[in-house]
Amino acid sequence: xxxxxxxxxxxxxxxxxxxxxxxxxxxxxxxxxxxxxxxxxxxxxxxxxxxxxxxxxxxxxxxxxxxxxxxxxxxxxxxxxxxxxxxxxxxxxxxxxxxxxxxxxxxxxxxxxxxxxxxxxxxxxxxxxxxxxxxxxxxxxxxxxxxxxxxxxxxxxxxxxxxxxxxxxxxxxxxxxxxxxxxxxxxxxxxxxxxxxxxxxxxxxxxxxxxxxxxxxxxxxxxxxxxxxxxxxxxxxxxxxxxxxxxxxxxxxxxx
Amino acid sequence: xxxxxxxxxxxxxxxxxxxxxxxxxxxxxxxxxxxxxxxxxxxxxxxxxxxxxxxxxxxxxxxxxxxxxxxxxxxxxxxxxxxxxxxxxxxxxxxxxxxxxxxxxxxxxxxxxxxxxxxxxxxxxxxxxxxxxxxxxxx
Numbered sequence: 001x002x003x004x005x006x007x008x009x010x011x012x013x014x015x016x017x018x019x020x021x022x023x024x025x026x027x028x029x030x031x032x033x034x035x036x037x038x039x040x041x042x043x044x045x046x047x048x049x050x051x052x053x054x055x056x057x058x059x060x061x062x063x064x065x066x067x068x069x070x071x072x073x074x075x076x077x078x079x080x081x082x083x084x085x086x087x088x089x090x091x092x093x094x095x096x097x098x099x100x101x102x103x104x105x106x107x108x109x110x111x112x113x114x115x116x117x118x119x120x121x122x123x124x125x126x127x128x129x130x131x132x133x134x135x136x137x138x139x140x141x142x143x144x145x146x147x148x149x150x151x152x153x154x155x156x157x158x159x160x161x162x163x164x165x166x167x168x169x170x171x172x173x174x175x176x177x178x179x180x181x182x183x184x185x186x187x188x189x190x191x192x193x194x195x196x197x198x199x200x201x202x203x204x205x206x207x208x209x210x211x212x213x214x215x216x217x218x219x220x221x222x223x224x225x226x227x228x229x230x231x232x233x234x235x236x237x238x239x240x241x242x243x244x245x246x247x248x249x250x251x252x253x254x255x256x
Numbered sequence: 257x258x259x260x261x262x263x264x265x266x267x268x269x270x271x272x273x274x275x276x277x278x279x280x281x282x283x284x285x286x287x288x289x290x291x292x293x294x295x296x297x298x299x300x301x302x303x304x305x306x307x308x309x310x311x312x313x314x315x316x317x318x319x320x321x322x323x324x325x326x327x328x329x330x331x332x333x334x335x336x337x338x339x340x341x342x343x344x345x346x347x348x349x350x351x352x353x354x355x356x357x358x359x360x361x362x363x364x365x366x367x368x369x370x371x372x373x374x375x376x377x378x379x380x381x382x383x384x385x386x387x388x389x390x391x392x393x394x395x
Contacts, residue, residue: 095365102361109358110348114337121338 263306265293271308272298277341279311279333290316294328294347296336311336314350326350 071078091099126132207215228238265284275298282303285291292314295307312328319325333356337343343351349360 095368099361099365102364106358106361113357117334117337118340119338121335124335124338 265310267295267309268306269309270306275300277308277336277339279336279341279343279347281314281344281346282307292316294350296332296341299342309336326354328354328356330356 225239228236230236277296278299279294279296281292282295283290283292293307293310294312294314296309296311297305297307309332310329311333312326314324314326316324328351333351343357345360345362348357349363351357352360352363
């Protein structure tokens with residue numbers, strides 16, 4: 001699928017910039033992406049710093065930037081840098097004098113400012129000491145509590161008056177309610193008594209154990225004829241026509 | 257990889273009373289996008305160690321309105337200065353620009369250097385213009 005050995009030009013961007021031709025030997029194919037796992041023939045400076053997700057195509061013409069690791073502290077100065085003399089900044093005398101003057105002023109200002117801050121801090125430490133703050137808080141609480149008690153008394157008076165008013169109103173209402181209730185009870189009693197009276201009146205004609213024989217006798221002796229008739233004109237005829245008895249057996253036979 | 261153990265960005269509030277305190281930047285943000293917290297912490301501690309307290313923030317990149325945003329908790333800065341904390345040069349410079357400290361000499365220096373550079377560039381541009389004019393007249 002792809003050659004296992006090819007050359008790759010690496011351009012590095014930082015101060016260890018150099019062109020290096022490095023031989024890649026091992027690749028892993030992972031979702032169309034080649035991950036560089038090992039570089040043969042290169043120093044430890046490269047291998048430790050390769051970004052694992054950087055792609056390396058199979059095409060040998062493809063060049064890729066690899067960031068080089070910083071020179072470890074234990075490595076000696078590079079040969080190319082051995083006799084390099086760092087350029088020192090040249091500051092004109094006027095500038096230097098001016099800077100010195102400004103710095104002197106600045107330092108004086110800062111010293112006084114710092115001392116002032118420290119003084120304020122110390123003052124605050126005394127001023128906002130725990131015991132002092134606590135005492136002040138207690139005094140403040142006392143003050144607030146006194147004011148609150150005053151208000152509470154005022155409100156208690158108002159409440160007392162209001163409650164008294166409400167109570168009297170409630171008493172009057174209750175009296176009226178009780179009166180109405182009593183009236184209603186009396187009315188109900190009257191109604192019930194009336195009913196009892198009417199029932200007692202009816203009870204005189206009731207059949208009891210004492211007069212039951214008499215009642216039976218009466219019922220047997222006194223036959224009431226309930227037959228009645230009506231004509232087209234709406235005239236009632238009651239008791240005018242004698243009772244007609246039908247022999248049920250005879251009727252049945254006739255029907256058959 | 258998260259920093260372990262994670263600490264609150266506003267600070268842990270822990271103090272070493274004997275150590276020197278310093279007010280300095282801590283670089284947050286990411287590669288090519290700096291963002292700084294202004295913190296107070298012990299001078300011996302590393303940049304990304306848990307700070308004692310956060311005192312502000314500074315965005316060194318200009319925003320859409322061409323502004324660099326900086327926030328300070330002046331009350332706490334005053335408190336920590338009173339406790340003997342030393343601001344670093346860059347923080348002192350920023351505080352100077354904010355009007356809390358006197359202007360730092362380095363601010364003046366950068367200003368005059370920029371001014372000089374601008375003047376030089378303007379002069380060069382003018383010279384180039386004159387030369388081009390002369391060239392056009394002679395031809």
